[in-house]
Amino acid sequence: MTILDSILLGPDALIREALTKIDAGSSQLAIVVDAERRVLGVVTDGDVRRGLLAGVTLDDPVDRIMNRKPKLASAEAPDEEIQALMRREVIHQVPIVDENRRIVALRTVDTFVAAERLENRVVLMAGGLGTRLRPLTxxxxxxxxxVGGRPLLETLVQSFIDQGFYRFDFSVNYRAEAIEEHFGNGYRFGAEISYLREEEPLGTAGSLSLMAERPAAAFFVMNGDILTSINFRHMLDFHKQTGAAATMAVFEKGFDIPYGVVEVEGDRLVTIREKPTHNFFISAGIYVLEPKVLDRIAPSRFLDMPDLFARMIEAGEAVSAFPIREYWRDIGQHQDLDRAEQDFPRVFAGK
Known part of the structure; x- marks a missing residue:
């Protein structure tokens, strides 16, 4: 099987199969073709996540979420034309087809230029008291x-670095000296690290007012007590595609109701559901913001990120939700820390 063959699938394939091909291949997409290898559509990570938000499941057919009008290039097109298409459409891959729309190749941005580091800044919130984790904190x-033999914050930093990000700001307050002593200016990690030093707690959004300079492009804000295998590049791409001012990563959680839940109409009992599970999307503590969002943050005033998002929604700003399908755990309590320690060898093997 060729590399191209490994990312092809039919329209009746399950979304789960497309996801396996997306995650396994360096091209980060799956191409849907008919029996004659004519391109019917493509599926990217963003397509899957938008589908999950809309209520599809991984066991639905892939044609429910595929992009039926993908950007294609002719097999006769010169490299300059393909590169221009990528820049214009802000895409990283272009299927190459013959005159009958049959797939013959896939060109990716990596075939034109060497992978380079990303200039997007990453702000990690590392100033919390960790009250629920005492006496450890x-x-x-x-x-x-x-967690897994190294500080949780180091795992976060390394995950970003592995994906091409290298410019960090740490928002610090409680026992900041321990963090600064371990990371310094970031040189030994192959990164550049600056510090936003809170004189008093400013919240997960308020401390952004301490940034020395306004970021030139969209930037990440993330709580420093999260263990996740999320693909940050996918989230950044998703944010750009939506055109939103801000994007919040969300994680689906199920909550069991330990009682029989009844529905009534007037004095009539209509249905009974015994101990149902309700699923909700919760904020995952990972955000991408456009620089203009900083205009909504008053200097040195307490503000949490959910309140900032609420203000933007009320003002009619476009904000989007990015559903996490990878591993995610908030290390808020002792049982979370214990579970993260158990999960680490499986989720982060070799990292």
Missing amino acids: ETVPKPMLS
Whole structure:
């Protein structure tokens, strides 16, 4: 099987199969073709996530979410034309087809230029008290607690670095000296690290007012007490595609109701559901913001990120939700820390 063959599938294939091809291949997409290998559509990570938000499941057919009008290039097109198409459409891959729309190749941005580091800044919130994790946090700041043999914050930093990001701001307050002593200016990690030093807690959004300079492009804000295998490049691409001012990563959680839930109409009992599970999307503590969002943050005033998003929604700003399908765990309590320690070897093997 060729590399191209490995990313092809039919329209009746399941979304789960497309996802396997997307995650396994360097091209980061699957191409849907008919029996004659004519291109019917393409599926990207963003298509899958938008489908999940709309209520589809991984066991639905792929034609429910595929892009039926993908950008294609002719097999006769010169490299300059294909590169121009990628820049214009802000895409990383272009299927190459013959005169009958049959797939003959796939060109990716990596075939033109070497992978380069991304200039988008990453702000990591590392100033919390970690009250629920005492006594562990009486001497160690929560982001510096060990998971998998190294500080949680170091795993976050390394995940971003592995994906091409290298410019960091750490928002610090409680026991900041432990964090600064471990990371310094970031040189030994292959990164550039600056510090936003809170004199008093400013919240997950308020401390952004301490940034020395306004970012030139969309930037990440992330809580420093999260363990996740999320693909940050996918989230950034998703944010750009939606054209939103801000994007919030969300994670689906199920909550069991330990009682029989009844529905009534007037005095009539209509239905009974015994111990149902309700699923909700919760904020995952990972955000992408456009620089203009900083105009909504008053200097040195307490503000949490959910409140900032609520203000933007009320003002009619476009905000989007990015559903996480990868591993995610908020390290808020002792049982979360224990579970993360158990999960680490499986989720982060070799990293």
